[in-house]
Amino acid sequence: MPVNEQSVGRVYPPTAPYGVSAAKIREFAEAVGAPDPAHVDAAAAQALGYRDVIAPPTFAVLIAQQCDAQFVTDPEMGVDFTRVVHGQQTFVHHRPLTAGDAVVGVLHVDAVKVVAGNAMVTTRTELTVDDQPVCTSTSMLVVRGDQS
Amino acid sequence: MSAIRRAADVAKGDLLPERVLHVDRATLVRYAGASLDRNPIHWDERFARSVGLPDVIAHGMFTMGAAASLLTEWVGDPGRVVRYTTKFVGPVVVPYGTGADITLGGRVTAVDPDTREVVVELSAVCDGAKVLGRALATVALD
Numbered sequence: 001m002p003v004n005e006q007s008v009g010r011v012y013p014p015t016a017p018y019g020v021s022a023a024k025i026r027e028f029a030e031a032v033g034a035p036d037p038a039h040v041d042a043a044a045a046q047a048l049g050y051r052d053v054i055a056p057p058t059f060a061v062l063i064a065q066q067c068d069a070q071f072v073t074d075p076e077m078g079v080d081f082t083r084v085v086h087g088q089q090t091f092v093h094h095r096p097l098t099a100g101d102a103v104v105g106v107l108h109v110d111a112v113k114v115v116a117g118n119a120m121v122t123t124r125t126e127l128t129v130d131d132q133p134v135c136t137s138t139s140m141l142v143v144r145g146d147q148s
Numbered sequence: 149m150s151a152i153r154r155a156a157d158v159a160k161g162d163l164l165p166e167r168v169l170h171v172d173r174a175t176l177v178r179y180a181g182a183s184l185d186r187n188p189i190h191w192d193e194r195f196a197r198s199v200g201l202p203d204v205i206a207h208g209m210f211t212m213g214a215a216a217s218l219l220t221e222w223v224g225d226p227g228r229v230v231r232y233t234t235k236f237v238g239p240v241v242v243p244y245g246t247g248a249d250i251t252l253g254g255r256v257t258a259v260d261p262d263t264r265e266v267v268v269e270l271s272a273v274c275d276g277a278k279v280l281g282r283a284l285a286t287v288a289l290d
Contacts, residue, residue, distance in 0.1 A: 024182075031182035032213030033169065036226045048152075048225050057220065057229040057285075058213040062183050082199055086208045088235045096227035 003112055003119035003143050004077050010109040012070045017102035018063045025055045025099055032056055042099075054096035061089070064125040064137035067105040071123055072141075079121075079143055087120065088140035094133050101129045110138070117145030152224040155264035155289040164222045164254035164268065169214055171206055171240060172247035179210045193244065206240035211250060211279050215270040218252045219285050222268075228287045230265070237281035240274045250274045257284070264289045 022042070029039035034056045037044035045053045072081045097103065104127070111122040120142055127135040176190050185207055188195040193204050212234050220226035242248045251273045258267040266287050272279040 028182040028213075031175075031179040032210065032217050034213075034217040034220060034226065036220060038226055048227065050227060054227045056213060056226055057216045057232050058209060061185075061209050065183075065185060086236050088233070089209065089212060090231070090233035091229075092231050093229060096229075 003079055003114075003121055005112045005114065007071075007074075007077055007109045008112050010071075012067070012107040015063075015067055015070075015105045015107075017104050018066070020055065020059075020097050020099055020101040020103060022053050022099040024062075025053050025059065025097075028059050028062065029056050032058065045098075050096065050098055052099040054098050057091060057093065057096075059097055060091055060093075060127060060135045060137050063103050063105055063127060064139065067107040067125040068123055068139060068141070070107055071109060071121070083144040085142045085144060086139065087142045088138075090136075090138040092136040094135065097127075097134060101134070103127050103129055103134065119143040119145070152228075153222065153289060155259060155261065155266055158256055158259050158266050158289070160256055160259055162256040164218060164270075166251060166253040167218055169250045169252055170247055171210075171242055171250060173204065173242060173244060175247075176204065176206055176210065176242060179207055179213075183207065183209060185209065201239070202241055204242050204244075206242055206248070206250075208236035208279075211240060211272045212236075212283070214250065215252050215254070215272050215280060215283060216285070219254060219268055219270060219287070222254070223287050223289070228289060229285055230288050231286040232284075234270075234283035235281035236279070238274070238277045238279050240279055248274055250279065 105125045108124045113120045125137045254270045270283040
């Protein structure tokens with residue numbers, strides 16, 4: 001069995017706050033080819049009604065994957081991370097992540113399904129700033145079994 | 149600054165301008181650094197082959213992010229995306245010398261005149277095969 005099925009429903013402790021910086025937003029925006037000035041110019045972001053530069057829609061994965069690492073590296077889970085493939089990803093945004101946010105993530109294991117020797121694990125990370133929900137990131141990870 | 153697109157100016161079936169994105173190893177190393185996803189399958193072909201892959205492959209999240217960039221340019225405000233989901237249905241294989249080309253596109257599949265929410269199905273195709281499956285983004289417009 002590639003993954004401990006008893007882990008469904010597990011909730012990990014809140015992570016230490018991740019500080020979203022303007023520099024990281026700029027680096028990420030350049031890496032995904034997002035030229036909008038709202039990612040790099042505070043005045044442009046403020047003209048759109050934001051407090052400071054805002055992150056691209058998939059930036060939250062950077063924080064969510066750090067949360068997922070708790071699950072992937074948890075010895076009780078028995079996951080071989082070299083056999084993990086990203087199967088599906090969903091973001092629900094309440095507002096864009098913004099420079100200056102201190103983001104806390106709480107990781108939930110929502111489902112573990114074993115199909116043909118592969119485990120499909122659905123994890124959900126609830127990201128909050130000052131206890132207010134900002135983003136829900138849901139990932140389906142496929143942990144390939146020995147046969148594939 | 150370009151104007152922000154309005155729901156009233158959008159119709160089901162509208163197409164987003166298509167774009168061909170060239171991806172090479174430098175693109176992937178840059179994304180690995182930016183995203184903190186340093187899995188060696190995205191930059192070390194010896195490692196990638198040792199775990200059964202044909203060569204280095206792009207991060208699924210790179211393609212999802214690049215498709216989002218196409219969308220947010222069309223919208224005119226990158227903070228309007230309220231929901232974005234995709235399946236990763238095929239890899240982007242990135243050989244050392246030649247790299248790979250990903251064709252990105254999008255089509256409006258729903259417009260709600262009351263909530264002014266617009267759903268766009270995004271597409272990413274490499275070597276004739278789909279990379280993203282059912283990539284649906286909801287944007288909240290004025």
